[in-house]
Amino acid sequence: MLDEPVGWLSAVGGALNAIGIVAFAISGALLAVQKRMDLVGMAGLAVVTATGGGMLRDLLIGATPVAVLREWWMIGAALLGALAVFLLHRWMDKLDRPVLIFDAIGLGIFVVAGATKAVHHGVDPVGAAFVGMLTGIGGGILRDALANDIPAVFRRDSRLYLLPALLGSSAAATAEWMGWGHWAVLTGIALVVCALRIASELLD
């Protein structure tokens, strides 16, 4: 993929990125409902969760102004996710499970997106794997901290969160670096991270 980054980034990458943003936004808005916040709190938590990991990634690799300031459809997509939760959450009785699933989807996609963007910015694979992991966990850490929950990575079961993220970001960084970063490979890695995260929680 290194010889035609624009194709990947603008097509499948853009679509995956949008799905990851909406998924994290939904997980943020659902947690806001659980914490009995109002509509403004839901919108705020949705935007922070959806954009926090990407902001951290862009700061660390020096891609400033950070992407969300230029591509503000991201804020719009996050607000749509919050609106969907606002309209639909009355029909759900328990919110733990949906928060977990949407968080896992966002984690898988953001870990891959963070690692590949870092490689495109000239970061070597080990550094890119580190950036990918932080991109994936950053939004969720901010979400949990703002909602006064102990972030998942700091809880006893942290290995079930950090290890899938680290495995996925290492795989994505290696694939992109070696020129194997086909959209199908990267999407597969995102799906595996997502599945590992959900499985580890359900089997616990």
Next chain:
Amino acid sequence: MLDEPVGWLSAVGGALNAIGIVAFAISGALLAVQKRMDLVGMAGLAVVTATGGGMLRDLLIGATPVAVLREWWMIGAALLGALAVFLLHRWMDKLDRPVLIFDAIGLGIFVVAGATKAVHHGVDPVGAAFVGMLTGIGGGILRDALANDIPAVFRRDSRLYLLPALLGSSAAATAEWMGWGHWAVLTGIALVVCALRIASELLD
């Protein structure tokens, strides 16, 4: 204003920035008194509150080294604010009201300063509104977190904090972008944000 940014930035902008820094420093030092911190704690909390929002703004738009490292009169102004509180706080019985008022002054000024600086760095108006809001709330979030208070934006009444900030930063970003960023317009926006914030708290 876009054709002569230096005039605005160096004159009224500089004066407003200094007032915002001192106001946030005072709010930080007053909270330190309320939390029974010593003089070092007061100075530290004053500096963090006064410079935190601007550091976040500069990191997000890529204006590094961040401004406070070059213009360190900001640290001096924050320390003067802390010193004033140290000398005068014995004559105040209740500190909630002064913390609120100085925080609102800082919020109004920093929201406008953040949005206009982002526009000058080539960020489009929507992104600049986002930066302005974060500039306004960043220092207060750090202050409250360091003093072990739940930050105001995370409390139940968060809409009374986020909405004035967002309205003000949107107005300032739009005005600056359209070339209407006269100092009187921007000062007016800062005053409205400050008034909305104080009114919403007093009427609650």
Next chain:
Amino acid sequence: MLDEPVGWLSAVGGALNAIGIVAFAISGALLAVQKRMDLVGMAGLAVVTATGGGMLRDLLIGATPVAVLREWWMIGAALLGALAVFLLHRWMDKLDRPVLIFDAIGLGIFVVAGATKAVHHGVDPVGAAFVGMLTGIGGGILRDALANDIPAVFRRDSRLYLLPALLGSSAAATAEWMGWGHWAVLTGIALVVCALRIASELLD
């Protein structure tokens, strides 16, 4: 030293930096043991403590991509520190004292490294002293926050933490700026900071 920065940075600076990283990593892994975290938690806390201050420094001065993404021996060194703690901690009964000592070693070294790196990036001495202080305390703040401890700088005895850091970073920034930044001078400053920090805690 200003006319031959590479010599200092690559030799004594590199060695001191490695010692600081391992010391902070050990303090992070020991705190993880105290908090009954597993091996993944120990590794994570070690890496964050060892690299957090340096990441903050590089973000503030605009040295991006941040150093840890290029020089990832730092992550390896932090993991070795965590491994040493994993293998050896059973032979220690109390962990408060070792955490304090390794934290003080890291503080002294990082304060000096942060201030001198900022001077080399063209930040003036006052700004560089501020950066040095934040470099020294940043990793420990992240460590304590992630382990759900109140960070040392926010506790009542905060002056015993902030003041040695600020004295050391001011001395190092001044020395480097004036061209007196010989390795022996800078190492001496790091030792004084470390000794002041340990003494203030033991005498309390």
